[in-house]
Amino acid sequence: MNTVEYNKSVDKYADGMFRFILKNIKDEDKARDIVQDSFEKLWRNIENVNYQKVKSYLFTTAYHTMIDLIRKEKRKEDFENVDVKEYSHSEQYSDLKEVLNIALEKLSDVQRSVILLRDYEGYSYAEIAKITDLSESQVKVYIYRARKNLKSFIGSIETLV
Amino acid sequence: MMRRIDRHNYEEFFLDYLEGNLNDSEKKNLESFLALNPDLKEELEEMCLIELEEENITFDKSSLKQIPFETDFEDFCVAKLEGDLEREEEISFTKYLNDNLIGKAQYQLYEKTKLKADIDIIYPDREELKRKERKIIPYWMISGVGIAASILLLFSVWNTSISDKNAEQVSTKKVAYNDSVKKKVVITPTKDSNRLEKLVGINSESKTTKQESVEIDNQEVEKVIAKSQSIENKQVTDQIVSLPNVIKTAEFKVLANVEVKEQKIEVSNQEKEINEVPVNSGLDNLGMSWKSSVKAKRKSNSLLYAVAKMGVDKIGEIAGKKVQLEKQYDSETEKTRLRFNTKGLGFSTSIK
Numbered sequence: 102m103n104t105v106e107y108n109k110s111v112d113k114y115a116d117g118m119f120r121f122i123l124k125n126i127k128d129e130d131k132a133r134d135i136v137q138d139s140f141e142k143l144w145r146n147i148e149n150v151n152y153q154k155v156k157s158y159l160f161t162t163a164y165h166t167m168i169d170l171i172r173k174e175k176r177k178e179d180f181e182n183v184d185v186k187e188y189s190h191s192e193q194y195s196d197l198k199e200v201l202n203i204a205l206e207k208l209s210d211v212q213r214s215v216i217l218l219r220d221y222e223g224y225s226y227a228e229i230a231k232i233t234d235l236s237e238s239q240v241k242v243y244i245y246r247a248r249k250n251l252k253s254f255i256g257s258i259e260t261l262v
Numbered sequence: 263m264m265r266r267i268d269r270h271n272y273e274e275f276f277l278d279y280l281e282g283n284l285n286d287s288e289k290k291n292l293e294s295f296l297a298l299n300p301d302l303k304e305e306l307e308e309m310c311l312i313e314l315e316e317e318n319i320t321f322d323k324s325s326l327k328q329i330p331f332e333t334d335f336e337d338f339c340v341a342k343l344e345g346d347l348e349r350e351e352e353i354s355f356t357k358y359l360n361d362n363l364i365g366k367a368q369y370q371l372y373e374k375t376k377l378k379a380d381i382d383i384i385y386p387d388r389e390e391l392k393r394k395e396r397k398i399i400p401y402w403m404i405s406g407v408g409i410a411a412s413i414l415l416l417f418s419v420w421n422t423s424i425s426d427k428n429a430e431q432v433s434t435k436k437v438a439y440n441d442s443v444k445k446k447v448v449i450t451p452t453k454d455s456n457r458l459e460k461l462v463g464i465n466s467e468s469k470t471t472k473q474e475s476v477e478i479d480n481q482e483v484e485k486v487i488a489k490s491q492s493i494e495n496k497q498v499t500d501q502i503v504s505l506p507n508v509i510k511t512a513e514f515k516v517l518a519n520v521e522v523k524e525q526k527i528e529v530s531n532q533e534k535e536i537n538e539v540p541v542n543s544g545l546d547n548l549g550m551s552w553k554s555s556v557k558a559k560r561k562s563n564s565l566l567y568a569v570a571k572m573g574v575d576k577i578g579e580i581a582g583k584k585v586q587l588e589k590q591y592d593s594e595t596e597k598t599r600l601r602f603n604t605k606g607l608g609f610s611t612s613i614k
Contacts, residue, residue, distance in 0.1 A: 104395040111391045119385035133386065140391045197374055205377070219344075220377035241346075248340045251375035252368075 106152040107144060114156055115140070118163050121217050124205065125167055135170070139163040160222070161232045164214060171210055197255070204254035212247035215240055267295045269302070276306050331358045335365060339372045410607050412577065413587070416570055567600070578604070 102110075115136060122132040139162040143150060150158050205213055214233060218224045226237045226244075233240065265288070267275050275292050278284050284292065296303040331338055331354075338355050341347050347355060359366045385391075571587045578585030585604040592599055601610040 104393055108392045111388055115385040115388050115391060116381075116383070117379070120379055120383045123383060136385055137387075137391065144393060198378075201375070201377060204375075216377065221379040244344065245337065245340045248343065248372060248375050249336055252336075252339075252371045255374050256368075256371050 102147050102150050102152045102155065104147075106155070107147055110143070110152070110155045110159065111140065114159050117222060118159055121160065121221055122163055122167055124217055124221075125210070125213055126171065127206070131170060135163050135166045138166055156222075157228060157231060160218070160224075164218075164232050165234075167214075168210070200255055200258050201251065204251045207254065208247055208250060211235075212243050212250070215243045216247040216251075219244055267291055269299065272299075272302055276309060279306070280309060327354060328358055331355055331365075335368070339369045342369070343372050343376070410602075410604065413570075413574065413602050416573075574602070 118136050118139065119132055122135045123129060126132060126135075139159050142162050143155065143159060205217075208216070211233070215229050215235075218229045218232060224232070226240045229235070229240045230237045235243070265271075265275075267288075272295065275284065275288070275295075279289070279292055296306065338347070338351075342352065342355055359369055567587075567589060574585050574587040585602075587600070587602050590599050590601055590610075591597075595612075597612050599610045599612050602608060
């Protein structure tokens, strides 16, 4: 990979990576740092990274940096340990996007990551498995669970409304 | 052994008869038996009338096919959403949803779980991530330009030397006839030599060293000017002769990386050239001298050409590139041109 391709990668993937990380950790400064770190790692390994695989390289690097950060902080609540009845609150939601954002926050870290990679970036199970160091079947299970959880949340809100 | 038919076992014979399991003799026995027992003949005829018709009974298989959808409805919804269903499954499940309003509503909820990237979120300092391209100048370009610069320098020095030599020759003639003119001559080459020194970047120390090194040569040239020379003339010749010296220095600089041998060749040639300056004994006797400027000039040029060609060849050899310096006579213009060619660069100059 050369400098021109590196700069093209910045244009093509920086925003997507930033969105992916920001949606996961909800901290803009840290998301920026993770994106920055990922591109610095790419630059250091520019000779060894194929331009065709740079997107996967960047998201893998960003994902693992983020997971390390989350593990350090461990401040997120695991969706799977939350009773769905907890969604029954009186708060009114204006639109689906807002509801989804809240539902997304309630997913486990892994579920959130895989479903964001799936929906935001359109990755296949195999590609997500590579990025997240999971098996394809694990990825599939996490995505299915995430969908069911999101659907339950949306359903419960719609019922209330 | 043939069975015997009687009123106790006739049903068995009747059934075998109806199913076609009796042989010919058994059939004859049965007919004889029926003739003797007409009541049983009626019973057999009644049995023949009983015939079961095949009923067209079907089972609703579609309901069976819906069992997986009903059992694993959620999974099928996600699978459909993710595009994981086989074509046949996709068709069946879509049909199932269309027939099942509650199921369809549930699936629509799943459809809402599809996340869409918020394109308003962008990385704020994207330009800061970018890197400037590392410009790597190819070796051939460096070597080519380096060679070209060297040759240009050589040409400029050469051309100057030719004009200086002209000036030298004129001044020599003038010296021979009029000592007073010599003072003018003193100034001109000095200026030129200073300019050349600047051009080739020779410092005053090196100049002094070089002047000392050709002291012997200077003495030889002094013979040309003969008896009419004053002490000042010595200085003049010093400076005049210092010109080839400067040229030589410049050439040394240009060819410095080539080989020490070239310098030796050049020095010896220079010495030879100076030694070969003709001395006219008749004029000498009259206190005057004369020198053939054409011959000296040609010799000087051809010598410089030989040295330059050798240097260029050597540079090309070191750089591993094809570098050519050649003299070519153009019959149309009746001029001789010196051509220099290397990869991506070439020029020529008229030398006479």
